Amino acid sequence: MVEQRPFKSLVPGSNPGRPTISNSLRLARLHKHPGCVPPYACSSLVTVTPRAFPFSQTVSTSNPVKRIVIVEDQTAIREMLAEILRIDPSYKIVGESGDGQEACTLCLELKPDVLVLDARLPGLSGVDILRRVSKQLKNTRVLVFSGYESPALVREMLETGAHGFVEKTAGLGEFKKGLETVANGGSYFGPGVAALLRNVVANNSPASGIDLLTDREREILKLVAESHSTKEIAQKLGISVKTVDNHRTNLMRKLNLHDVASLTRYALEIGLIDHRSNVRV
Secondary structure, eight states: OOOOOOHHHHSTTOOSSOOOHHHHHHHHHHTTOTTOOOGGGOOTTOOOOGGGSTTOOOOOOSOOOEEEEEEOSOHHHHHHHHHHHHTOTTEEEEEEESSHHHHHHHHHHHOOSEEEEOSOOSSSOHHHHHHHHTTTOTTOEEEEEESOOOHHHHHHHHHTTOSEEEEGGGOHHHHHHHHHHHHTTOOEEOHHHHHHHHHHHHHTOOOOGGGGSOHHHHHHHHHHHTTOOHHHHHHHHTOOHHHHHHHHHHHHHHHTOOSHHHHHHHHHHTTSSOTTSSOOO
């Protein structure tokens, strides 16, 4: 049985008959903290806020752990990046994918702080992924880590929501610098990409025509570049053959490209299709 001890035996120096606020304040003065009530002098008659104590706990101001999703179709590279980041306490891997369509679903479900994204993937390209998720994941930072860095591709990735772009040939050191910078709100470009962008600016290169295309025209460009026939495209998209022809005519005019081989090369250059796709150029 627990012994019931009176208040007077718990608070040294208290008045046996009246444990009042004034007695508690007197104790505070004895402790050289005027106006402050020591923790052991508190009773139901005294209300003390935590900030009244000189012993309050300091709140940590360190950056929170960044939740990361890695989208990379080459398994060895994806697993290597995941292993490197798992030993860094600044990051937590919450998802991995090697397929474009699966990556969209994963990102929308997990809502990561940072998305590490390859530009060319089976199913959907990196540009297509960003077009689908960027409006819903406004707080997600995006670092592109790709082996392809053509001017058109870099421009497309930046316009669709990427905050940084590091070429795979730059090495893991550059990747980690880029990741840290992007994760903390900055922009970062690997040395190869930075040189490419400087060259584009210096030569005053014209803007890519891809931004002139509608979503439907982009879909048809991708399917044409993947060697699908007009009839196959119509069946796949649920539209008429005539509608497909009209869209193809319009996109060729906008891009100033007038044959399937040119469309295919262009789609490869901007990362709309993967170079390992079954295409004929």
